[in-house]
Amino acid sequence: MFSLVGLYAHAGKDKKQSKGYEIKVKVNNMTDSLCYLAYHLGDKKYVRDTTVLDKKGYYTFSGSEPLPGGIYIVYFESKKNFEIIVSEQFFTVETDTNDFIKNFKTEDSKENKVFYDYLQFTGEINNKAIPLSEELKDINKKLADPDLSESERERLTKRKEEITNILKGYEADIKSYREKIFKEHADLYVTKTFKAVEEIVVPEDVPDKEKFYYYRSHYFDFIDLKDDRLMRTPILEKKVNYYLEKLTVQDPDSVITAADYLVSQTSPNSELLKFMIITVTNKYSASKIMCMDKVYIHMIKKYYETGISYWADSAQVAKLSERAQTLSWTSCGTQTPNLMKLQDTSGIFRELYRQPAEYTILYFWDPDCGHCKKATPKLVEAYNSELKAMGIRIYAVATTKDKAKWIKFINDKGMREWINVYDPDHVSPFRQWYDVTSTPRLYITDKRKKIIARQLGVEQVTDFMKQHIRVQEQKKAAGTN
Numbered sequence: 109m110f111s112l113v114g115l116y117a118h119a120g121k122d123k124k125q126s127k128g129y130e131i132k133v134k135v136n137n138m139t140d141s142l143c144y145l146a147y148h149l150g151d152k153k154y155v156r157d158t159t160v161l162d163k164k165g166y167y168t169f170s171g172s173e174p175l176p177g178g179i180y181i182v183y184f185e186s187k188k189n190f191e192i193i194v195s196e197q198f199f200t201v202e203t204d205t206n207d208f209i210k211n212f213k214t215e216d217s218k219e220n221k222v223f224y225d226y227l228q229f230t231g232e233i234n235n236k237a238i239p240l241s242e243e244l245k246d247i248n249k250k251l252a253d254p255d256l257s258e259s260e261r262e263r264l265t266k267r268k269e270e271i272t273n274i275l276k277g278y279e280a281d282i283k284s285y286r287e288k289i290f291k292e293h294a295d296l297y298v299t300k301t302f303k304a305v306e307e308i309v310v311p312e313d314v315p316d317k318e319k320f321y322y323y324r325s326h327y328f329d330f331i332d333l334k335d336d337r338l339m340r341t342p343i344l345e346k347k348v349n350y351y352l353e354k355l356t357v358q359d360p361d362s363v364i365t366a367a368d369y370l371v372s373q374t375s376p377n378s379e380l381l382k383f384m385i386i387t388v389t390n391k392y393s394a395s396k397i398m399c400m401d402k403v404y405i406h407m408i409k410k411y412y413e414t415g416i417s418y419w420a421d422s423a424q425v426a427k428l429s430e431r432a433q434t435l436s437w438t439s440c441g442t443q444t445p446n447l448m449k450l451q452d453t454s455g456i457f458r459e460l461y462r463q464p465a466e467y468t469i470l471y472f473w474d475p476d477c478g479h480c481k482k483a484t485p486k487l488v489e490a491y492n493s494e495l496k497a498m499g500i501r502i503y504a505v506a507t508t509k510d511k512a513k514w515i516k517f518i519n520d521k522g523m524r525e526w527i528n529v530y531d532p533d534h535v536s537p538f539r540q541w542y543d544v545t546s547t548p549r550l551y552i553t554d555k556r557k558k559i560i561a562r563q564l565g566v567e568q569v570t571d572f573m574k575q576h577i578r579v580q581e582q583k584k585a586a587g588t589n
Contacts, residue, residue, distance in 0.1 A: 178340020399440035466499030
């Protein structure tokens with residue numbers, strides 16, 4: 109019989125009322141001496157506490173301050189592990205290495221009792237459902253055989269229907285069990301975690317054209333973004349990423365609106381506020397989707413520079429602001445910084461704004477750059493074959509001050525038709541303005557020198573320009589340009 113001998117041997121009832129935490133773990137047949145208590149945070153896991161096996165067979169985690177609530181992982185040296193709910197601060201659990209879930213017991217943690225009762229219930233159903241699912245796969249494979257006899261096809265079809273109905277019954281049983289938890293244990297944290305993974309059901313009477321918008325607007329109905337404990341689950345970050353990537357139009361302004369909505373649903377100065385701002389900021393600090401740097405700039409200016417990001421000190425804010433400013437000079441839709449102090453091969457200054465063109469490719473390169481040696485000939489070929497005919501000019505900025513090497517590269521690669529400039533005296537701030545920390549680096553501007561594309565690979569330029577010109581022509585035809 110499960111026993112809690114020694115759990116509160118010295119403190120008794122008073123210990124439950126004290127600050128801090130004490131979680132005792134007993135795992136039968138476990139021989140590992142070391143045990144860790146870790147927690148989820150986004151898609152990562154972090155160790156919070158470490159303990160060793162005592163003479164009574166317990167791993168005891170304890171501390172003077174309460175543990176932040178969430179889903180934690182009891183992790184052993186042998187890499188075996190299981191999860192527990194931390195909401196209560198003083199409790200004991202017991203299980204067995206033969207099956208952590210099936211053998212899990214607790215008498216003083218209602219959260220974990222409900223959690224593992226559910227896992228044990230679904231585990232029993234899965235044990236019955238798995239062989240039926242395998243049988244169903246086999247039946248479907250056999251039914252695909254055109255030479256199958258009619259009698260056998262009839263028998264298999266009947267069996268398929270039987271299995272399908274049984275599996276539907278199992279799904280209904282699980283749904284009913286979850287609904288019972290929601291009704292009887294609405295106050296528990298574990299119930300919130302169950303609800304957080306509930307799928308939004310769009311009512312049948314919602315018109316087809318509005319179903320997506322209904323789903324999106326109700327996506328967070330079952331998630332309490334004011335409960336910091338949900339941050340320490342493997343659930344929340346997945347939900348946030350899905351909302352931003354799949355339920356939001358992938359243009360910067362739409363993503364910014366979605367990001368602001370997510371932040372607004374959290375409480376001021378809360379851990380979830382911090383989690384949400386950091387998650388979104390990091391996500392778009394190095395986004396591979398063109399122009400999404402605008403989201404990063406927005407997050408820095410709205411949440412860091414205003415002091416809303418309470419955890420960031422002045423030095424961190426200054427560093428982030430500097431990076432945001434650098435990106436803002438060349439973010440999509442902005443007028444690119446003018447370049448004036450750059451010389452061509454004849455020593456004549458060729459100001460960027462004075463180079464008229466329907467479109468301009470700004471190409472930063474270096475003759476000693478290995479990648480530039482491979483990329484530049486491809487851009488030359490694209491320019492000669494299609495880009496020039498589109499009204500595009502290339503303003504190529506060499507980062508070297510070695511004139512002989514620069515000119516040789518231009519001649520060798522066939523770049524003479526381009527506007528080739530360099531800065532032998534290092535008087536131009538182009539490296540800072542255009543974030544030229546490596547080469548090659550490429551931007552595309554319209555005739556007003558507003559950036560329409562940034563950080564493209566040379567292989568992407570032609571396709572991008574064809575699509576861009578096609579869209580502009582459609583807008584013009586529709587009178588919306």
